[in-house]
Amino acid sequence: xxxxxxxxxxxxxxxxxxxxxxxxxxxxxxxxxxxxxxxxxxxxxxxxxxxxxxxxxxxxxxxxxxxxxxxxxxxxxxxxxxxxxxxxxxxxxxxxxxxxxxxxxxxxxxxxxxxxxxxxxxxxxxxxxxxxxxxxxxxxxxxxxxxxxxxxxxxxxxxxxxxxxxxxxxxxxxxxxxxxxxxxxxxxxxxxxxxxxxxxxxxxxxxxxxxxxxxxxxxxxxxxxxxxxxxxxxxxxxxxxxxxxxxxxxxxxxxxxxxxxxxxxxxxxxxxxxxxx
Numbered sequence: 001x002x003x004x005x006x007x008x009x010x011x012x013x014x015x016x017x018x019x020x021x022x023x024x025x026x027x028x029x030x031x032x033x034x035x036x037x038x039x040x041x042x043x044x045x046x047x048x049x050x051x052x053x054x055x056x057x058x059x060x061x062x063x064x065x066x067x068x069x070x071x072x073x074x075x076x077x078x079x080x081x082x083x084x085x086x087x088x089x090x091x092x093x094x095x096x097x098x099x100x101x102x103x104x105x106x107x108x109x110x111x112x113x114x115x116x117x118x119x120x121x122x123x124x125x126x127x128x129x130x131x132x133x134x135x136x137x138x139x140x141x142x143x144x145x146x147x148x149x150x151x152x153x154x155x156x157x158x159x160x161x162x163x164x165x166x167x168x169x170x171x172x173x174x175x176x177x178x179x180x181x182x183x184x185x186x187x188x189x190x191x192x193x194x195x196x197x198x199x200x201x202x203x204x205x206x207x208x209x210x211x212x213x214x215x216x217x218x219x220x221x222x223x224x225x226x227x228x229x230x231x232x233x234x235x236x237x238x239x240x241x242x243x244x245x246x247x248x249x250x251x252x253x254x255x256x257x258x259x260x261x262x263x264x265x266x267x268x269x270x271x272x273x274x275x276x277x
Contacts, residue, residue: 135258
């Protein structure tokens with residue numbers, strides 16, 4: 001269900017100049033605005049990525065379409081975008097919201113945790129799954145993730161046997177540069193999509209370690225692609241409908257190439273898979 005922004009919390013870091021807003025459902029969302037300095041296509045990429053990641057069962061924030069009204073802009077003038085030397089308000093209308101994992105006044109969310117905690121993250125294998133996704137979609141940004149402490153059964157598949165266990169959870173964020181951002185093409189590089197800390201790939205010894213995500217992508221259903229396409233608001237496209245359909249057709253043709261793209265990571269100077277033999 002579309003939501004309406006009701007309170008500005010803070011500006012977030014990053015080139016899209018997203019802002020943390022409270023919506024009328026009582027939850028908080030990192031909102032990327034339609035008139036962000038990177039391009040309106042960033043919102044389309046975020047929407048499609050969110051639908052795909054949910055299908056692949058890779059931990060990522062829930063998403064919503066968040067409406068910004070004239071009243072909100074009048075009451076929250078700090079919700080601005082820096083464009084060159086000018087500060088402009090977000091456009092009125094619909095924007096992409098990525099749900100914050102809790103109340104920001106109560107829940108600590110980290111961009112970085114020490115190695116000892118990183119090794120104990122409850123869903124650490126999601127870093128392997130999301131690399132499959134990033135290679136398939138040619139995510140030209142480095143892999144971004146945040147961490148927070150929560151009851152694992154609420155966030156991690158297969159953790160139901162530990163109903164009260166607390167631990168750190170990784171959530172995969174920031175997919176605006178899937179499909180090479182506003183360019184909507186598929187450049188390839190061995191380092192593309194890799195997380196900057198090799199520790200998350202320490203368990204990798206062969207291509208089999210990227211299952212079940214490899215098979216899920218190679219046989220990715222066209223119905224899920226259609227579902228994602230239907231969720232994109234028409235005002236985000238502005239005449240790009242045919243270009244988006246062409247992009248998704250090329251994406252489907254790429255499915256069977258993903259295993260080779262994963263293998264190609266081994267050519268990276270950083271040697272991300274030290275235990276692959």
